[in-house]
Amino acid sequence: SQQGEEDPQALSIQEGENATMNCSYKTSINNLQWYRQNSGRGLVHLILIRSNEREKHSGRLRVTLDTSKKSSSLLITASRAADTASYFCATDALGAQKLVFGQGTRLTINP
Amino acid sequence: NAGVMQNPRHLVRRRGQEARLRCSPMKGHSHVYWYRQLPEEGLKFMVYLQKENIIDESGMPKERFSAEFPKEGPSILRIQQVVRGDSAAYFCASSPMGWMDQYFGPGTRLLVL
Numbered sequence: 001s002q003q004g005e006e007d008p009q010a011l012s013i014q015e016g017e018n019a020t021m022n023c024s025y026k027t028s029i030n031n032l033q034w035y036r037q038n039s040g041r042g043l044v045h046l047i048l049i050r051s052n053e054r055e056k057h058s059g060r061l062r063v064t065l066d067t068s069k070k071s072s073s074l075l076i077t078a079s080r081a082a083d084t085a086s087y088f089c090a091t092d093a094l095g096a097q098k099l100v101f102g103q104g105t106r107l108t109i110n111p
Numbered sequence: 112n113a114g115v116m117q118n119p120r121h122l123v124r125r126r127g128q129e130a131r132l133r134c135s136p137m138k139g140h141s142h143v144y145w146y147r148q149l150p151e152e153g154l155k156f157m158v159y160l161q162k163e164n165i166i167d168e169s170g171m172p173k174e175r176f177s178a179e180f181p182k183e184g185p186s187i188l189r190i191q192q193v194v195r196g197d198s199a200a201y202f203c204a205s206s207p208m209g210w211m212d213q214y215f216g217p218g219t220r221l222l223v224l
Contacts, residue, residue, distance in 0.1 A: 030211075031211060033211075035215075040220075041217060041218070042115075042202060042215040042216055042217040042218050043154070043202065043204075043215040044215075045213075045214075045215075048211070088153050088154070090154075092210055092211065097159060097166065097167060097209060097210050098144070098156045098159055098167060098170075098210050099144075099156065099210055099213065100156065101146075101153035101154040101155070101156075102153050103151075103152055103153045104152070104153050
């Protein structure tokens, strides 16, 4: 079964607003990663957060991880039209040498 | 250093034909992963290979699908006797070390008529 589940499935906001996406997973993990996929393209790695970390920042991105709730959130601040894409979380379960992706959140930034 | 290359980018096959998808990893990367993505869904792991070895094929359908990563040349994902349900985007990722550090190719979009 799918390890990660993103919420919401789709999100539409105005340019300049903040966008928050959530990811929940089922089993204990080593790391959680967030990826972006523009329409019809491959995946671009955004950020990795380890299971012993609670928060991480990269530019306009802020990721949090709550291992007790088995959930993570991705916050994009001051959104831009170029942020329009699908965002996926991916986890690697303990002992598993592979990534398991969620269904993704389709983010639309309206100018 | 070129990124992960996949070809063809688009592939159209009729039911019953064979599809061959190629993935050239980044230079120095010896780990290759294949994923399948159906429309509006996330990526589903198919197979993990290192040079000349299949490490994990737990996501591969039992029949018609095979993958290889020879000592020389690209990794190949082969789908025999394609059916309409095989229509999807197939992504390859390569890594120098393992699953944590994967670089994705642009994908091959397979359409089965």
